Amino acid sequence: MTKKTVGRPKNPAFYALMVALLVMSLGPIIMMVTTSLKLNVDIMSDASSLWFSPTLENYETVLCDVLWYEPVNVDYCNPTFSRALGNSIFIALMSTAITLILGCMAAYALVRFKFMGRGTISMTSLMMRMVPPAVLLVPVFGIWTFNYGLDGTFAGIVLVYVAMNLPFVIWILQSFIVQVPMQLEEAAKMDGANPLQIFFLVVLPVITPGLAAAAIFTFRIAWNEFLLANALLNRDTRTVPVTIVNSLTEYDIDWGVIMATGMLLAIPPIIFTFVASKQIITGMTAGAVKG
Amino acid sequence: MKSSSLNKLTPYFFIAPAGLVLALGLLYPISYMMYASFLDWNPSQLIGEADWVGLKNYSTLWQDYAFRESLWVTLKFAFSVVLIEMILGLSLALLLDRNMRGMSALRTIFILPMMIAPIVVGLMWRYMYHPSIGVFNRTLNSFGFESIPWLSDSTWALISIIIADIWQWTPFIFILCLAALQSLPRSTLEAARMDGANAWQQAFYIKIPLMMPVLIVTLLLRLIDAFKVLEVILVMTNGGPGLSTEIIALRISRTASEFRELGVAAAMSNYLLILLLLLTLSMFLYNRFIEQHRAKSFNAIGKTSP
Numbered sequence: 001m002t003k004k005t006v007g008r009p010k011n012p013a014f015y016a017l018m019v020a021l022l023v024m025s026l027g028p029i030i031m032m033v034t035t036s037l038k039l040n041v042d043i044m045s046d047a048s049s050l051w052f053s054p055t056l057e058n059y060e061t062v063l064c065d066v067l068w069y070e071p072v073n074v075d076y077c078n079p080t081f082s083r084a085l086g087n088s089i090f091i092a093l094m095s096t097a098i099t100l101i102l103g104c105m106a107a108y109a110l111v112r113f114k115f116m117g118r119g120t121i122s123m124t125s126l127m128m129r130m131v132p133p134a135v136l137l138v139p140v141f142g143i144w145t146f147n148y149g150l151d152g153t154f155a156g157i158v159l160v161y162v163a164m165n166l167p168f169v170i171w172i173l174q175s176f177i178v179q180v181p182m183q184l185e186e187a188a189k190m191d192g193a194n195p196l197q198i199f200f201l202v203v204l205p206v207i208t209p210g211l212a213a214a215a216i217f218t219f220r221i222a223w224n225e226f227l228l229a230n231a232l233l234n235r236d237t238r239t240v241p242v243t244i245v246n247s248l249t250e251y252d253i254d255w256g257v258i259m260a261t262g263m264l265l266a267i268p269p270i271i272f273t274f275v276a277s278k279q280i281i282t283g284m285t286a287g288a289v290k291g
Numbered sequence: 292m293k294s295s296s297l298n299k300l301t302p303y304f305f306i307a308p309a310g311l312v313l314a315l316g317l318l319y320p321i322s323y324m325m326y327a328s329f330l331d332w333n334p335s336q337l338i339g340e341a342d343w344v345g346l347k348n349y350s351t352l353w354q355d356y357a358f359r360e361s362l363w364v365t366l367k368f369a370f371s372v373v374l375i376e377m378i379l380g381l382s383l384a385l386l387l388d389r390n391m392r393g394m395s396a397l398r399t400i401f402i403l404p405m406m407i408a409p410i411v412v413g414l415m416w417r418y419m420y421h422p423s424i425g426v427f428n429r430t431l432n433s434f435g436f437e438s439i440p441w442l443s444d445s446t447w448a449l450i451s452i453i454i455a456d457i458w459q460w461t462p463f464i465f466i467l468c469l470a471a472l473q474s475l476p477r478s479t480l481e482a483a484r485m486d487g488a489n490a491w492q493q494a495f496y497i498k499i500p501l502m503m504p505v506l507i508v509t510l511l512l513r514l515i516d517a518f519k520v521l522e523v524i525l526v527m528t529n530g531g532p533g534l535s536t537e538i539i540a541l542r543i544s545r546t547a548s549e550f551r552e553l554g555v556a557a558a559m560s561n562y563l564l565i566l567l568l569l570l571t572l573s574m575f576l577y578n579r580f581i582e583q584h585r586a587k588s589f590n591a592i593g594k595t596s597p
Contacts, residue, residue: 017386018397025400025462028415029407031426035418043424102309109305129512130567131321132519134540135560138327138553139320146337163316166309195301224408226522227544241410241522248414248526255418262411269406277399280406284463285470 032266036259043255058260080243081261088223088239088265091154095161095222096215102162103169103214104207108199110170111177112185125171128164133227136160141231152234160232161222169214172283176210177203213283216272223268240265328557334547341554348558358559360534361542368449368538369517372456377510379457380464385494388472398469401462409459413526416455417442420527445535448528452536455523460516464509471505472498504578511574518567539563 035043037054060067065082110121140160141151150156180203188202204211226241233239244261247254273280328348332341352358387394404412419426420441428438441451475498483497499506521540524530530537530545537545539559547556 014387014389014391015393018391018393021383022397022400025404025458028412028419028458029403031419032411032415102312105305106309109302113302113305126571128317130515130564130571131317132521132540132560132563132567134519134521134543135324135564136317136320137544138547138557138560139324141334141547142327142332142553143320143323145334159312159316163312166313166317170309199305220406224410226408226410226525231548241408244410244414245526255424258414259418262408262414266407266411269408270403273399273402273406277395277402280402281398281466281470284402285467 029266032259032262035255036263038256040254040256058256059264061257062260062264080238081240083236084238084240084243085264087154087233087237088241091157091161091229091239092219092223094154094158095165096219098158099162099165099169099218100211100215103166103173104204104211105199106166107170107173107177108203111174121167121171121174125167128167133164133225136164137227137231140228144232151232152237154237157229157232157237157239158222160228161218161225165218165221169218172214172217173207173210176207180206209279209282212276213279216276216280217283220269220272223265324557324560327554328561330554330557331552332554332557333551334553335551344554348554349562352555352558352562357534357537358542361537361539362562364449364534364536365518365538365540368453368456368520368536369514372453372460372517373510373514375453375457376461376464376513377506379461381468381499381506383461383465384468384472385498388469398466401465404459405463409520409522410526412455412459413523416451416458416523417527420451442528443532445532448532448536452524452527455527456517456520459523460513464513467505467509468502471502475501503581507574507578507581511571514570515567518563 034052034054036058037056038052039055039057042052061078062081063085064077065079066085144156144160145151148156150159184206185198185202188198193201224241225239226245229239230242230245233242240261244258244265247258247261327341329343329345330341331344331347387397418424420428422428422438422440422443425441427441431438440447442448479497479501480493483493488496518538519540520538521544524536524538524541528536530541540563543556543559543563546552546559
């Protein structure tokens, strides 16, 4: 029986399994979306949770400060969230850009000038992956406050994120740069290009897929991180994850609003996933499968 | 002359910025933490004002019931999630390793839980576990069962956070296993099939042994990450009820921010690092041992065959 199914892809049982898996992995996300579109009356009511009239009121409450119109349902506009959203976007983009630039340069030099073996780099990258953010909490707090004077600033948090992501980014970019044929660069050198020109005009365009993977991973970490942001940032520079945790109290949680906030935080990663799932999987599997 | 010395400096010029950032943002903090773990230090003091207490922070931790409890919770959590996720992920990969339409869509959807912020994942699960409006208790109630105290009972709370972690990370193992399966040598599998091995035999005697190196690296990566989980649990239970879900990462952050004992928190961080280092090293050694073993048996085959 089993022999027949091998190599014969059209078995309804497998499609049923796939659908079940889809429902399981999407279920909680869909639940978040629907809750964010519900009024509190609908969230609390005992009636079936599928029948409700969707409303954008929660999103209006969250984004009241940046909307171009005055939402009718919002009595008091709390600007915390829209400010945090701006901070999050700025911090994540800055961290990603700086990590990519520094990572690219370092990876290129490591490959072309044969500095350290690939083994050393992947070992370092693994070691860095081992360091939990919680371990960085104490020293980063101490140094940033007392030595660098960077507590509460964007520069401070961006420095942590760049440092946290660099080992992984260097390592993944290296595996792409190794594949760039040397002849291409030699030809450019013949034509009189200097190392910088070779790097920016010849190498960079070829490794774009690697750059995309590295960018997504860095952005995701800077965008989602909570612990260090919570310790380092102050009221004005706070990011979205910190505001979400701050608005969670033991008993009285405004589920509609908080789910809308969560949705806004989840949207960029979701978009990346659908646009670049191939690159993400490459980045994820690169560590284990290729070694 | 000038250009050649410039060329010699080029690699340093390329590496220097990254090296500088790593030194300032990672190496210095970590060595600082090693140092701070020997101090009695609270956040309002400069590090120079803190008293040197030697190994006191390390030894008092072992007498601290809360620390031992959170170490135990961490181990229970990490090993159970990794074990369950490995079994689920591997069996799903073995089952679904065939050319089916919709496979890439499934993989895309599967990445979502890992991409979304852990804070948001915690939020979703806290909502679903809600005692009265959560979907689990509503479903149970509508079938006439009693509500389950998902997050308010200490046994259930640990199970609940394990379930949430399994939801979030099984796809990671599934994707890695699937990639490994698809890079197995087709000829070996074909030969096994020709010899009449059934699906079970193929899986247990051919596929899993061949995947072993990947499986071990996957296990290691996942185990490391399981020790780092913090935000999901923070949002769902904040370590409670009691200490039942207070994993070490959470304990570190609470010791630093609530109890304001940075020295103790640093000592705890060191313990966690040592634990992770031991795990990593043992996996590495095991992997090397396997490789050598395999190389030997390959050599043996090479000698006997004509």
